[in-house]
Amino acid sequence: xxxxxxxxQPSFPADGDRWRVQAGDLAMIFTSDxxxxxxRIHPEGVTHTHLGAxxxxxxxxxxxxxxxxxxxxxxALVLQPSLTDxxxxxxxxxxxxxxxxAAYIVHRLSLRAGSRxxxxxxxxxxxxxxxxxxxxxxxxxxxxxxxxxxxxxxxENLARVGLLPYVKMALCDIEKxxxxxxxxxxxxxxxxxxxxxxxxxxxxxxxxxxxxxxPTANQVIELLRxxxxxxxxxxxxxxxxxxxxxPTPERFRPDDNLIGHTGYLVFARCIDLDEDMARWxxxxxxxxxxxxxxxxxxxxxxxRRAAEVAAGGKKYPKLPLPG
Numbered sequence: 001x002x003x004x005x006x007x008x009q010p011s012f013p014a015d016g017d018r019w020r021v022q023a024g025d026l027a028m029i030f031t032s033d034x035x036x037x038x039x040r041i042h043p044e045g046v047t048h049t050h051l052g053a054x055x056x057x058x059x060x061x062x063x064x065x066x067x068x069x070x071x072x073x074x075x076a077l078v079l080q081p082s083l084t085d086x087x088x089x090x091x092x093x094x095x096x097x098x099x100x101x102a103a104y105i106v107h108r109l110s111l112r113a114g115s116r117x118x119x120x121x122x123x124x125x126x127x128x129x130x131x132x133x134x135x136x137x138x139x140x141x142x143x144x145x146x147x148x149x150x151x152x153x154x155x156e157n158l159a160r161v162g163l164l165p166y167v168k169m170a171l172c173d174i175e176k177x178x179x180x181x182x183x184x185x186x187x188x189x190x191x192x193x194x195x196x197x198x199x200x201x202x203x204x205x206x207x208x209x210x211x212x213x214x215p216t217a218n219q220v221i222e223l224l225r226x227x228x229x230x231x232x233x234x235x236x237x238x239x240x241x242x243x244x245x246x247p248t249p250e251r252f253r254p255d256d257n258l259i260g261h262t263g264y265l266v267f268a269r270c271i272d273l274d275e276d277m278a279r280w281x282x283x284x285x286x287x288x289x290x291x292x293x294x295x296x297x298x299x300x301x302x303x304r305r306a307a308e309v310a311a312g313g314k315k316y317p318k319l320p321l322p323g
Contacts, residue, residue: 003197021078023064026161028070028081029054038081038089040160046314051076083133086161087126095154096126098262099187100242101213106134108187108267109209113138118203120144120196120269121172125154132163142166142180148246192219194226204270213263220264232268232282239264254255 021027021041031051039047045056052070059078068078081089084099097105105127111117111134122128122145126318131141145151151171158164170179174190177199185208186200193212202211210232214220220237227235228262240262244255271280281289 019063021059021064023056024114026081026086027059028079028085030077030079032075035083036089038085040162041079046218049076067111069129075277079125082128087129090122090124090126090129090157090161091153093150094123096124097130097213098242098259099130099261101262101265102127102130102239104240104265105187105211105213106130108209108265109187111135111139111185115139115184116141116142116180116182117184118144118178118180119179120188121146121150121190122154122169123150123189125157127159127187128154129161129163132166132189133157136163136166139166140181143167144170144172144174144178146171146173159161174199183208185211188212192222194223197226197232201270206270206272208270210268210270212266214266215263216262220266223266226266228277231273231275231277232269233271233275233277234267234269235282236267238267 003206005205017195023041023043025041027039027041029039029047029049031037035049035161036045037049037054039045039056043057043060047054047056049070051074052072054068054070061066062078064080066074069075083103085214087096087099087102088098109115111131112137116139117131117135118132119128119141119275120143122143125143128141128143131143135141143154145154148171152167153166155169158167158169170180172179174196177193178186181203182205183203184205185209186203187210188196188200190196193214204210212223214223224235224237227233242259245256278286278289286291315322
């Protein structure tokens with residue numbers, strides 16, 4: 001058998017088996033040069049690495065966190081993969097959302113077991129994996145992808161890591177709406193998310209969460225304008241910068257590589273259509289709009305005075321008398 005992952009649902013071992021690798025487990029082979037290889041353990045399986053092949057039959061029964069050997073004698077640790085390890089191991093048909101952004105999106109959308117979340121587009125399934133991980137085992141992700149080749153890549157990725165049972169996939173364009181409603185949250189990873197805000201409102205439960213990730217500022221600006229029209233409040237725009245450090249006690253310092261701007265994260269909540277949007281805009285925006293209104297009033301008054309003087313009227317405005 002090749003080192004590809006078997007299509008399987010996630011295994012939930014009994015308490016007595018949690019210490020050791022079992023057939024059907026998702027495992028990570030962690031080599032001494034910090035390379036990671038994620039595989040579904042099968043008695044006939046083999047994971048091929050640059051340090052030789054690791055036979056799964058030799059891994060079964062090993063204690064998690066212990067050393068295992070390749071067929072040519074190289075050592076590695078066998079570990080349970082984290083969500084980040086799983087996301088990074090996915091086959092990519094498109095660029096996936098970085099784990100640093102995915103984790104924060106799950107947090108900001110307030111997802112937990114039992115949540116219903118709508119996503120478009122699916123891409124390679126990186127964020128879909130994180131969403132399904134968060135809502136399982138009683139929730140569901142409803143994801144939409146327009147490209148068939150990318151849809152198939154995402155479906156295989158989700159099946160290989162055992163999360164497909166918690167995802168309903170739709171191969172469709174979202175121009176006519178989503179294939180789900182009464183959702184707790186909606187995430188859009190599309191070029192022009194503002195075009196679909198009416199569909200988002202229809203899919204969300206009252207007060208539900210919305211998020212989008214956008215690469216450019218002009219896209220963010222268009223989305224912010226769309227929020228006014230479709231009644232979204234509690235708006236924020238953020239980005240995450242991740243810097244790792246060299247974990248060497250004698251030379252502890254920042255790593256040479258920095259994961260900087262990967263996209264603008266935009267969050268909002270849908271509110272009732274009868275609400276006055278001006279009342280629920282952010283205080284900074286309210287102050288800015290008040291300054292604009294005051295400036296416009298001053299300019300209008302200045303023009304009126306200038307016209308009055310030009311017509312032979314008083315040079316100075318009439319002042320109120322004391323008392």
